[in-house]
Amino acid sequence: MNRLPVKKTYKLFIGGAFPRSESGRTYEAEGQNVALGSRKDARDAVRAARSAQPGWGSATAYNRGQVLYRVAEMVEARATEFADLCSGREEVERSIDRIVWYAGWADKLSQVLGGSNPVAGPYFNFTIPEPTGVVAVLAPDEPPLLGIVTRLMPPLVGGNAVVVVASETRPLAAIELAEAIATSDVPGGVVNILTGHRSEIAPHLAAHMDVNAIDLCGAGGYSTELEVSGAENVKRIVRGRADVQSPWEIASFLELKTIWHPIGQ
Amino acid sequence: MTELDRKQDRAPVPKDWTYAPAPESRDVVTLRERYGHFIGGEWIEPTETYETIAPRDEETLATVGQATAEDVDRAVAAARGAFSNGWSDLPGSERAKYLFRIARILQERAREFAVLESLNGGKPIKESRDVDLPLAAAHFFYYAGWADKLEYAFPNRQPRPVGVAGQIIPWNFPLLMLSWKIAPALACGNTVVLKPAETTPLTALLFCDVVRQAELPPGVVNIVTGDGRTGAAIVEHPDVDKIAFTGSTEVGKAIQRRLAGTGKKLTLELGGKAANIVFDDSALDQAVEGIVNGIYFNQGHVCCAGSRLFAQESIYEPLVEKLKRRLETLRVGDPLDKNTDVGAINSKMQLDKIVELVEAGKAEGAEIYQPPCNLPEKGYWFAPTVFTNVAQSYRIAQEEIFGPVLSVLTFRTPEEAVEKANNTPYGLSAGVWTEKGSRILWMAQRMRAGVVWANTFNRFDPTSPFGGYKESGFGREGGRHGLEPYLSFDE
Numbered sequence: 190m191n192r193l194p195v196k197k198t199y200k201l202f203i204g205g206a207f208p209r210s211e212s213g214r215t216y217e218a219e220g221q222n223v224a225l226g227s228r229k230d231a232r233d234a235v236r237a238a239r240s241a242q243p244g245w246g247s248a249t250a251y252n253r254g255q256v257l258y259r260v261a262e263m264v265e266a267r268a269t270e271f272a273d274l275c276s277g278r279e280e281v282e283r284s285i286d287r288i289v290w291y292a293g294w295a296d297k298l299s300q301v302l303g304g305s306n307p308v309a310g311p312y313f314n315f316t317i318p319e320p321t322g323v324v325a326v327l328a329p330d331e332p333p334l335l336g337i338v339t340r341l342m343p344p345l346v347g348g349n350a351v352v353v354v355a356s357e358t359r360p361l362a363a364i365e366l367a368e369a370i371a372t373s374d375v376p377g378g379v380v381n382i383l384t385g386h387r388s389e390i391a392p393h394l395a396a397h398m399d400v401n402a403i404d405l406c407g408a409g410g411y412s413t414e415l416e417v418s419g420a421e422n423v424k425r426i427v428r429g430r431a432d433v434q435s436p437w438e439i440a441s442f443l444e445l446k447t448i449w450h451p452i453g454q
Numbered sequence: 455m456t457e458l459d460r461k462q463d464r465a466p467v468p469k470d471w472t473y474a475p476a477p478e479s480r481d482v483v484t485l486r487e488r489y490g491h492f493i494g495g496e497w498i499e500p501t502e503t504y505e506t507i508a509p510r511d512e513e514t515l516a517t518v519g520q521a522t523a524e525d526v527d528r529a530v531a532a533a534r535g536a537f538s539n540g541w542s543d544l545p546g547s548e549r550a551k552y553l554f555r556i557a558r559i560l561q562e563r564a565r566e567f568a569v570l571e572s573l574n575g576g577k578p579i580k581e582s583r584d585v586d587l588p589l590a591a592a593h594f595f596y597y598a599g600w601a602d603k604l605e606y607a608f609p610n611r612q613p614r615p616v617g618v619a620g621q622i623i624p625w626n627f628p629l630l631m632l633s634w635k636i637a638p639a640l641a642c643g644n645t646v647v648l649k650p651a652e653t654t655p656l657t658a659l660l661f662c663d664v665v666r667q668a669e670l671p672p673g674v675v676n677i678v679t680g681d682g683r684t685g686a687a688i689v690e691h692p693d694v695d696k697i698a699f700t701g702s703t704e705v706g707k708a709i710q711r712r713l714a715g716t717g718k719k720l721t722l723e724l725g726g727k728a729a730n731i732v733f734d735d736s737a738l739d740q741a742v743e744g745i746v747n748g749i750y751f752n753q754g755h756v757c758c759a760g761s762r763l764f765a766q767e768s769i770y771e772p773l774v775e776k777l778k779r780r781l782e783t784l785r786v787g788d789p790l791d792k793n794t795d796v797g798a799i800n801s802k803m804q805l806d807k808i809v810e811l812v813e814a815g816k817a818e819g820a821e822i823y824q825p826p827c828n829l830p831e832k833g834y835w836f837a838p839t840v841f842t843n844v845a846q847s848y849r850i851a852q853e854e855i856f857g858p859v860l861s862v863l864t865f866r867t868p869e870e871a872v873e874k875a876n877n878t879p880y881g882l883s884a885g886v887w888t889e890k891g892s893r894i895l896w897m898a899q900r901m902r903a904g905v906v907w908a909n910t911f912n913r914f915d916p917t918s919p920f921g922g923y924k925e926s927g928f929g930r931e932g933g934r935h936g937l938e939p940y941l942s943f944d945e
Contacts, residue, residue: 306915309915316935417714421707423707423722426710437611444904444923446898446903447933448908449908
């Protein structure tokens with residue numbers, strides 16, 4: 190007797206939970222019904238991200254590095270499933286390696302990007318990188334898994350909380366990634382993944398006053414209007430590429446804080 | 455209270471502080487009657503002009519150009535020509551030598567520049583002489599040294615100049631802001647079109663003579679003067695590769711919108727409403743000096759000014775008392791007098807804005823204190839002002855006043871101080887006063903601000919990155935980080 194398989198419901202990932210869209214809508218992508226995220230879902234995701242960010246941003250760098258390494262472990266464990274949702278095994282392996290690579294940056298960033306400044310006076314002066322806060326990421330369509338990993342990891346390892354709008358046409362790898370993240374000790378709300386029409390969700394994130402930065406990698410033809418709305422709260426605009434690996438990618442989502450203190454007896 | 459404290463508290467403030475005038479001589483500055491735009495190493499006769507004045511007595515100092523879009527186009531073309539015809543290919547070590555020359559000439563002509571800065575801008579000569587000029591020269595000296603070391607600044611990246619940089623600067627530190635803009639831009643191999651603020655063009659125009667003396671190739675530095683229309687023409691020019699703007703948040707947002715979709719590099723250094731937080735264990739007299747320096751330095755025309763004082767409740771009264779006594783000793787008056795602590799307000803427009811916000815503070819219910827001082831009749835003046843009984847929601851606690859006006863608020867716990875300090879769309883700077891080391895670091899970590907001064911305030915240095923969080927802008931000026939806005943990378 191052939192057993193009928195249990196099929197998955199593809200949902201959003203907000204605040205560590207997997208809700209359906211509050212709008213009750215779905216759309217079909219890659220042969221599956223996928224949640225069609227709404228403006229309200231985007232707002233909920235930003236709120237979840239904002240609540241989760243201080244804890245994630247103030248976790249020790251060692252801890253953040255280990256948690257992100259755990260994400261790589263979880264993706265590796267699901268490697269076969271992921272391979273079916275992207276271009277194949279090689280893309281999965283590159284994605285895992287990229288997660289590990291970025292995880293290792295957590296406790297090295299401030300040494301490479303910060304430093305002490307030899308001011309001409311009796312002051313101790315140093316500069317440290319800090320997360321900018323809540324980051325919206327428009328993931329690219331291609332490559333489906335490596336693309337979202339490439340854009341998600343830099344803001345994440347820097348201590349930001351992230352709201353990702355998954356590829357509209359290839360969302361399944363993103364949802365699978367959400368499931369890997371949910372089992373990886375990443376605190377709920379630090380990563381939120383929305384599926385749906387980019388043109389519907391992205392403008393709300395770009396205009397949202399509690400989003401500090403937006404990565405327009407997957408914005409396509411909408412990027413100009415998104416940049417215009419982003420100016421309302423002086424958002425950091427990042428025009429990310431879908432396949433790149435560099436500590437300077439992390440730096441795009443960091444602020445630099447410089448602290449002075451007098452030296453004296 | 456120690457015996458010493460009691461004595462100090464009882465010591466009466468002298469009835470009046472009389473100082474013999476100690477005017478700095480104006481003779482060191484020779485102004486022309488009329489200035490054009492400095493484009494391609496030559497003075498270009500302007501088609502439109504306006505008069506620039508001394509805010510201390512409204513004396514007309516010179517006629518300067520109001521650059522049109524055509525003038526800006528010429529300046530950009532000159533900058534592009536200089537960029538393509540040698541400057542960007544010049545070995546960094548040679549570019550460095552030009553910048554070292556500029557630094558040296560500024561040091562040599564420091565007095566002339568300081569006097570002109572105080573004359574045209576209204577700031578006390580003490581400040582332009584001891585702060586603006588030394589820092590401006592230091593900036594050129596610092597970035598000169600980077601010009602041939604750029605490949606060491608960014609590991610594993612190949613830096614290239616961006617091209618033509620359009621730079622728009624404010625009136626509060628005219629020559630210093632020019633240095634913050636031009637020094638890193640040139641060190642990285644770019645050429646520039648810079649517009650000084652409408653009310654303070656003269657030190658930028660005098661700087662053109664430094665450019666001449668340094669024998670900088672024509673077109674590497676171009677200066678056009680004018681108001682916001684000139685700035686808009688620079689922002690909108692298609693052949694400008696990078697915009698650097700220091701000024702109001704409102705204009706900064708407009709520039710960010712205007713550049714949307716162009717892919718041009720942008721750095722913004724915008725407004726602020728800094729919290730200066732004083733804990734009950736701080737050295738109060740030092741804190742008072744820091745508070746005064748934080749808000750009355752340069753008449754409060756400072757984007758990172760400590761305009762919101764947060765006093766821990768247990769020391770609120772003695773702190774305000776000490777602060778008021780200290781205010782009585784501030785000398786407000788002629789910017790060119792070496793005794794002067796607080797000079798003239800930069801312009802009529804700015805004075806009107808300060809007056810409007812101060813009136814709003816009074817109307818909303820805050821209590822105003824101004825020390826007795828005789829303000830000159832001519833010119834633009836505003837007495838150092840402290841508001842107490844201020845609620846977080848008052849306009850004077852929310853909006854950037856950009857004048858010598860301090861709002862005093864209170865807090866009980868460190869958590870409350872953090873919450874209140876960060877409760878603003880701005881995030882440029884913050885101050886913390888406490889003798890407890892661990893608390894300094896705890897507070898510094900939690901301030902959402904680009905610069906945190908602990909047990910000090912309003913310190914600047916070319917090696918120290920400066921710039922904001924949130925709506926105070928993005929990008930850093932100063933230090934290694936200050937190079938990045940002027941470089942692109944082959945990757």
